[in-house]
Amino acid sequence: MIELKNISKTFRTSDSTVEALKNVSITVNDGDIFGIIGMSGAGKSTLVRCINMLERPDEGAVLIDGVDVGSLKSKDLRNTRREVTMIFQGFNLLMQRSCLNNVMFPLELAGVKKADAKKRALELLETVGLPDKANAYPAQLSGGQQQRVAIARALATDPKVLLCDEATSALDPKTSHAILSLIREINEKLGITVIIITHQMSVIEEVCNNVAILDHGEVAEQGRVVDIFTHPKSQAAKRLVFPEGEQEILVENSAYRLRVIFGGAKAAGTPLIARLAKEKGIEANILGASTKAVGDKAYGNMLLSFADENSKDLAIAFLKSIEDISVEEV
Amino acid sequence: MADFFTSKDWLEAVDIVKTEVPLAIWETLYVTLISTLIALMIGLPLGVLLAVGDKDGIIPLPAPLRHFLNILINLLRSVPFLILIVVVAPLTRLIIGKAFGTAASIVPLVIAAFPFIARLVESSVHEVNPNIIEMAQSTGASPFQIITKVLIPESVPSLISNITIALTTILGYTAMSGAIGGGGLGKLAINYGYYRYKYLVMIITVILLILLVQLFQSIGTKLSVVSDKRLKKK
Ligand SMILES: Nc1ncnc2c1ncn2[C@@H]1O[C@H](COP(=O)(O)OP(=O)(O)OP(=O)(O)O)[C@@H](O)[C@H]1O
Numbered sequence: 001m002i003e004l005k006n007i008s009k010t011f012r013t014s015d016s017t018v019e020a021l022k023n024v025s026i027t028v029n030d031g032d033i034f035g036i037i038g039m040s041g042a043g044k045s046t047l048v049r050c051i052n053m054l055e056r057p058d059e060g061a062v063l064i065d066g067v068d069v070g071s072l073k074s075k076d077l078r079n080t081r082r083e084v085t086m087i088f089q090g091f092n093l094l095m096q097r098s099c100l101n102n103v104m105f106p107l108e109l110a111g112v113k114k115a116d117a118k119k120r121a122l123e124l125l126e127t128v129g130l131p132d133k134a135n136a137y138p139a140q141l142s143g144g145q146q147q148r149v150a151i152a153r154a155l156a157t158d159p160k161v162l163l164c165d166e167a168t169s170a171l172d173p174k175t176s177h178a179i180l181s182l183i184r185e186i187n188e189k190l191g192i193t194v195i196i197i198t199h200q201m202s203v204i205e206e207v208c209n210n211v212a213i214l215d216h217g218e219v220a221e222q223g224r225v226v227d228i229f230t231h232p233k234s235q236a237a238k239r240l241v242f243p244e245g246e247q248e249i250l251v252e253n254s255a256y257r258l259r260v261i262f263g264g265a266k267a268a269g270t271p272l273i274a275r276l277a278k279e280k281g282i283e284a285n286i287l288g289a290s291t292k293a294v295g296d297k298a299y300g301n302m303l304l305s306f307a308d309e310n311s312k313d314l315a316i317a318f319l320k321s322i323e324d325i326s327v328e329e330v
Numbered sequence: 331m332a333d334f335f336t337s338k339d340w341l342e343a344v345d346i347v348k349t350e351v352p353l354a355i356w357e358t359l360y361v362t363l364i365s366t367l368i369a370l371m372i373g374l375p376l377g378v379l380l381a382v383g384d385k386d387g388i389i390p391l392p393a394p395l396r397h398f399l400n401i402l403i404n405l406l407r408s409v410p411f412l413i414l415i416v417v418v419a420p421l422t423r424l425i426i427g428k429a430f431g432t433a434a435s436i437v438p439l440v441i442a443a444f445p446f447i448a449r450l451v452e453s454s455v456h457e458v459n460p461n462i463i464e465m466a467q468s469t470g471a472s473p474f475q476i477i478t479k480v481l482i483p484e485s486v487p488s489l490i491s492n493i494t495i496a497l498t499t500i501l502g503y504t505a506m507s508g509a510i511g512g513g514g515l516g517k518l519a520i521n522y523g524y525y526r527y528k529y530l531v532m533i534i535t536v537i538l539l540i541l542l543v544q545l546f547q548s549i550g551t552k553l554s555v556v557s558d559k560r561l562k563k564k
């Protein structure tokens with residue numbers, strides 16, 4: 001278990017002070033895939049760097065399985081860092097080393113015998129799907145492949161926790177998806193706790209169970225991903241769940257309006273409107289929609305308007321008959 | 331033109347070149363390589379120390395020590411070489427036993443070269459992506475491991491090209507050390523061209539010096555490129 005307790009961090013430069021983190025408390029349970037999301041400059045990287053003490057918090061404590069990481073001596077801290085490894089947006093591979101030697105790097109630091117290290121590194125390259133790239137150099141690989149090597153390297157010392165700072169931000173959507181799948185697989189098969197830093201809601205949706213929303217150095221909201229998707233409470237959460245803005249939708253002028261709330265329904269938005277037209281002969285106007293797929297389920301809401309009272313009532317009856325969908329008049 | 335190659339001047343120059351140049355080239359190479367090697371032994375660790383000892387480096391040095399090293403290096407680098415030769419003469423005498431001659435020229439060369447090399451090494455090490463240093467720290471590397479397993483190996487191509495610059499610069503300085511009796515092509519050029527007005531000999535030796543610099547430079551560039559794994563074909 002990782003407990004961040006009342007972490008604060010202020011950066012002072014000659015001409016400014018930035019309160020990067022203000023009293024941040026987060027608990028991450030073992031085996032979890034925990035997302036930390038926020039806008040650029042929200043303090044995400046600073047927070048994740050506090051976990052392995054690359055950045056020392058001014059106040060507060062980081063406990064990993066009850067051990068106060070901040071109070072460790074440098075040698076013990078280095079051992080802890082072998083258990084809490086990290087992957088980065090820029091991959092950060094050693095460019096003058098082959099992929100195999102990159103994966104062997106943490107083992108070399110730990111003093112593992114060369115033959116054993118090599119064997120382990122080859123297995124890990126297999127795990128991340130790059131068994132044929134052992135002798136290639138990072139510059140010869142695509143971004144996605146480089147991140148796979150970085151993941152293999154991060155796994156070399158059998159960590160308990162994997163920290164991912166914007167690990168997919170430099171990749172195209174397809175590659176990003178593949179890397180996230182690999183991370184999920186690692187989490188499931190090896191039971192490694194994963195902390196994912198991102199500014200993209202799609203990343204949280206795709207792999208995280210729990211999420212904390214960081215806003216200007218503070219935790220705006222945290223909890224289960226599904227809860228925050230269905231009932232975002234804080235402004236920061238609403239901004240992320242409804243990027244187009246919830247309020248704007250409401251100003252649309254129409255007397256007969258409904259808000260359809262997806263609380264994990266199998267049906268996505270558009271087929272619902274199609275069914276409404278086909279089965280009931282009702283035409284609904286979509287004023288706005290912010291639905292998100294989490295796994296194969298839809299969350300979010302959709303604002304519809306109708307021509308008259310009667311078709312609105314019919315629509316209510318129809319929508320209420322569908323599981324996991326609720327309707328309210330607005 | 332044909333007249334020129336049968337002229338007395340030319341034949342005499344060829345004669346001098348034949349008898350004196352092989353030894354001069356040997357002396358130049360020997361002095362250059364030995365001086366570079368010794369200067370490297372001092373400059374390489376010093377350059378690494380300067381780079382990691384930065385205010386926000388991995389082993390920040392105490393400010394007074396850092397300032398002292400920087401001022402010392404700047405000072406040594408700003409003294410003109412010919413003056414340096416004179417200034418360090420007592421030290422040369424102490425180490426070599428005399429302040430004059432081929433072996434004696436190594437001392438001022440080393441003293442001129444090591445601060446220069448330290449700066450070049452410092453800049454090579456600074457070129458290493460700071461994110462990679464952070465990766466190494468997050469992997470549990472000690473500062474010493476970061477130096478030996480990350481900073482130095484990652485900057486090898488840049489180090490090779492910078493050491494090549496140092497080598498060719500030192501080669502140029504050996505020509506100047508001819509003034510204090512250091513042997514080599516420089517002495518030959520000065521003796522014949524400046525003191526005896528045999529310009530042909532001077533021109534030929536200068537051309538040879540240029541060729542040596544070119545040779546070192548192209549070998550260095552080649553080695554740097556070959557060693558750089560970032561430049562491997564996909
Ligand atoms: N070493 C530092 N010195 C001074 N200010 C810093 C330092 N590191 C971070 N900051 C400041 O702290 C704030 C939070 O930075 P941080 O890198 O944690 O944000 P982030 O959420 O990771 O942003 P991004 O999504 O752009 O990576 C920013 O305002 C940043 O300018």
Ligand SMILES: [Mg+2]
Pocket residue numbers: 044045046166
């Ligand atoms: Mg960041």
